[in-house]
Amino acid sequence: MPRITILQAGFYDSIQDKGRKKHRHLGVPCSGAMDQKAADLANSILNNTLDAAVLELVLSGGTYLFSTPTCIAITGAKAKVTVNDIAVEQNKLLEIKSGEVLKIGAATTGNFMYVAIGGGFQTEEVLGSKSFYTGITLMGNLQKGHDIDYAPYTDRQFTKANWKPVSQESALRCYAGAEFHLLDRKQQEKLLNTSFTISKNWNRMAFQLEEKIYNSLEQLKSSPVLPGTVQLTANGQLIVLMRDAPTTGGYPRVLQLDETSISSVAQKRVGSQVDFIVL
Amino acid sequence: MPKHQITYHIYSEKALLISWEEQTLDIISKRTTAEHQIKKLFKEEVYINQGAYSLLVVTELKMDHHVVIDLIDKRLQSKKLLEPTTSLWKLPILYDIEKSLTETLKPSCDVNEIISIHSSSVYVVDFVGFLPGFPYLKGLDSRLQLPRKTTPALKVAAGSVAVSNEYCGIYPTSSPGGWHVLGNCPLPFFDIHRVAPNLLQAGDQVQFYAVSQEEHDQLTAQLETGKVALENFKSHA
Known part of the structure; x- marks a missing residue:
């Protein structure tokens, strides 16, 4: 089987796809690419199905050796990308020869980068998905020396379309959360009229926001939550749940991001601002 | 008064939250029956997880929430409670x-x-x-x-x-x-x-x-x- 070898791992490299949505009743998180729009774009460039597994890189990428010829596409956050030390572009199809080395540097915009490969990465499928999640898959992230299999090269990868990078908006489109109506008018207005700052506490499970909202709501009996659910904690902190979030939670759910906005918020860097707009 | 108080909340474009009042008796049977009925309605193209007094219905199908709510509500009001084999x-x-x-x-x-x-x-x-x-x-x-x-x-x-x-x-x-x-x-x-x-x-x-x-x-x-x-x-x- 063709494979890439991790010569140097990035900050947090993992394999991701559309996630394991069918196992919520077992308490299994969805997981999947944090920026689904960027992962979809990478797969589309290669004529892959959208559920093909991609390599997700967080903040900074690593160095990867290819065993056989293939095609790849790199999307998401912008970074310096080279193949055998020659600079290459993102958001387009790149042909790779045997023994070539891909190097991806630090993200200069956004947080998550995606490497799609012709036919997809071929790691173990667990509960209907290849997405890494500690405790479900063998590992949570890739380390130096690991090999990842990929599908053999075919020429069906070629497409002629011109692809544009995914656009980024600061306005996040939301549904009113299940407990939104329990907030008083002032709290609701504050929630919808404040530009919130992305805090340094973010990961694949959740993004915390800086500005607090006075909160007098009681905790909930454990209730279902989804990626994109915005919770209000007892001390007034807003937490945007992301792809690896648990399936239930006990904090009031004040907003729910639409699918596109979950991908958008994933690319917001520490210190940048977001606004919530209720649909 | 309806037979039992159920509320429906449009959770997202693909999700619907169904909640029972807290202190509802037989809540596990009610949730389990609802889960069973909703799966039948959607021909299994639906993923459901439960909380204490609610369950969340997620589907990849295009969902017209109001039509779905109407269909689910008719079923839940008319069907007998399942007694799950435990x-x-x-x-x-x-x-x-x-x-x-x-x-x-x-x-x-x-x-x-x-x-x-x-x-x-x-x-x-x-x-x-x-x-x-x-x-x-x-x-x-x-x-x-x-x-x-x-x-x-x-x-x-x-x-x-x-x-x-x-x-x-x-x-x-x-x-x-x-x-x-x-x-x-x-x-x-x-x-x-x-x-x-x-x-x-x-x-x-x-x-x-x-x-x-x-x-x-x-x-x-x-x-x-x-x-x-x-x-x-x-x-x-």
């Missing part, structure tokens, strides 16, 4: 009670009393959430109910039986956690290699019985080598 699990536990619990409960309850209270209740699996395979067990004696730790422990071992608020729970895998640990059960509660990865299903009944360190270690070894089958711990409720 199992009774008798689970061995090596009690080793955390200080956070003994300190808070003394002087009214000493260690022996905590063990006696905990092992004399019959629990019911309310739902699964928080972690893969983590069961929320209803039926915890009010004397053992206390808020979760203000600072969660960095690592709670797999098999830990713990309490928080009105629930008893079991950590299927080791994880950070804020529940107060009472002891350890050697059974594998979540295993992706089983047809049904979760050992316990909503509605199942659970009782705990105390074992010694020696018995616990022996059971752990016997379960690993397959000398003792998981079925041995289960009977019809």
Whole structure:
């Protein structure tokens, strides 16, 4: 089987796809690419199905050796990308020869980068998905020396379309959360009229926001939550749940991001601002 | 007055939240019946998870929420409650009670009393959430109910039986956690290699019985080598 070898791992490299949505009743998180729009774009460039597994890189990428010829596409956050030390572009199809080395540097915009490969990465499928999640898959992230299999090269990868990078908006489109109506008018207005700052506490499970909202709501009996659910904690902190979030939670759910906005918020860097707009 | 108070909330473009009033009786049967009916309606193209008094319906199909709500509501108002076939699990536990619990409960309850209270209740699996395979067990004696730790422990071992608020729970895998640990059960509660990865299903009944360190270690070894089958711990409720 063709494979890439991790010569140097990035900050947090993992394999991701559309996630394991069918196992919520077992308490299994969805997981999947944090920026689904960027992962979809990478797969589309290669004529892959959208559920093909991609390599997700967080903040900074690593160095990867290819065993056989293939095609790849790199999307998401912008970074310096080279193949055998020659600079290459993102958001387009790149042909790779045997023994070539891909190097991806630090993200200069956004947080998550995606490497799609012709036919997809071929790691173990667990509960209907290849997405890494500690405790479900063998590992949570890739380390130096690991090999990842990929599908053999075919020429069906070629497409002629011109692809544009995914656009980024600061306005996040939301549904009113299940407990939104329990907030008083002032709290609701504050929630919808404040530009919130992305805090340094973010990961694949959740993004915390800086500005607090006075909160007098009681905790909930454990209730279902989804990626994109915005919770209000007892001390007034807003937490945007992301792809690896648990399936239930006990904090009031004040907003729910639409699918596109979950991908958008994933690319917001520490210190940048977001606004919530209720649909 | 409608037969039972159900509210519907449009959760997202692909999700619908169905909630019952708190204190609703027979809530597990009601949720289970609803789950069954909704799956039939969507011909299984739907993923459902449960909370204490609600369930969340997620589908990849295009959803006209109002049409769906109408269809679901008609079914839920007209169908009889299912009585799920449930199992009774008798689970061995090596009690080793955390200080956070003994300190808070003394002087009214000493260690022996905590063990006696905990092992004399019959629990019911309310739902699964928080972690893969983590069961929320209803039926915890009010004397053992206390808020979760203000600072969660960095690592709670797999098999830990713990309490928080009105629930008893079991950590299927080791994880950070804020529940107060009472002891350890050697059974594998979540295993992706089983047809049904979760050992316990909503509605199942659970009782705990105390074992010694020696018995616990022996059971752990016997379960690993397959000398003792998981079925041995289960009977019809």
